[in-house]
Amino acid sequence: MFSKSEFEQARAIVYETMTPTLQYAWPLISQITGCETWVKHENHTPIGAFKVRGGLVHMRKRRLAGKTGGVITATRGNHGQSIPFAARIDNIPVTIVVPEGNSVEKNNAIRSLGAELVIAGSDFIESVEVVKQLADERGLDMLPSYHKDLVMGVSTYAHELFDAAGELDAVYVPIGLGSGLSGVISARDMLGLKTEVIGVVAENAKTYALSFEAGKVVSTNTADSFADGMAVRIANDEAVAYINKGAARIVCVSEEEIAEAIRIYYRNIHNIAEGAGAASLAALMQEKDRMRGKRAGVILSGGNIDADKYLTILNGGVPAP
Secondary structure, eight states: OOOHHHHHHHHHHHHHHOOOOOEEEOHHHHHHHTSEEEEEEGGGSTTSBTTHHHHHHHHHHHHHTTOOSOEEEEOSSHHHHHHHHHHHHHTOOEEEEEOTTOOHHHHHHHHHTTOEEEEOSSSHHHHHHHHHHHHHHHTOEEOOSSOHHHHHHHHHHHHHHHHHHOSOSEEEEEOSSSHHHHHHHHHHHHHTOOOEEEEEEETTOOHHHHHHHHTSOOOOSOOOOSOGGGOOSSOOHHHHHHHHHHOSEEEEEOHHHHHHHHHHHHHHHOOOOOHHHHHHHHHHHHTHHHHTTSEEEEEEOBOOOOHHHHHHHHTTOOOOO
8 A cells, every 4th residue: 555665654653652552462361262362552652542653744744735725524532532633733724524422522622623613414424425425615635534644654553562562363453434453554564464354243233244244334323332443334445455455354243242341351451442442352362263372462452431421331231432
């Protein structure tokens, strides 16, 4: 997707603002999964999620190209924090559109970063339509949630993981619109590793799993998962082409499996994981027999979950979407 020199430029931009996040082969997690399990802690970035890396690269490249006018984008939360976080550094105004019923705490975080927040649409896809309308009305540049710059930025976490853990047998990666999974695939390929890269989706938001099976974009009518970072019903066609070529398979996990993975993280390593952040561990747990005795990586992609949902999960329940 990009050259080594382009990646080096992206890495330099990311590390101007943040340090690499850590990864550990936690003994208790490895005991539960039955294999040596490396947890990549993207819940410890400046916005609590991996997306910040792509935002830093994209907004810096906009500034260097002289594109300093206002931008607008749609999100369920973490992309909507990454863009204003980076835009504040490069002095670019940002408007963020989120769907109705979006995470209250993510909305507050977006506002705190100086973005104008617009709440419109019943889900992410409808919010994208609102973005298109407002971009035209206000003369704003529309930013996609999947873009080469974003993939370059987030691929830096995969390089960090492989630098520390070496050639893993497999890495499990949650899928929202696909930048994280694409970033891991690109790092694997750039480093010449044989690691299987496995995408993870929620059973209630299967567009990428269906698209993987069909070899083309297959949309769904709904995406009703409390794991809002994966609640997408129409896959990105560019992402599907890249993922279908580079991923080994896509695993679907239930709401109950995601909730249990969140509890496992808290009980065993006292880390907070949002739904998407815990999905990769849920997938590894589902494939315990297949991975027994091997070496696996799981991406704890973010920890931005509302307190009420988290309490429901810790008390043994599953929150509503």
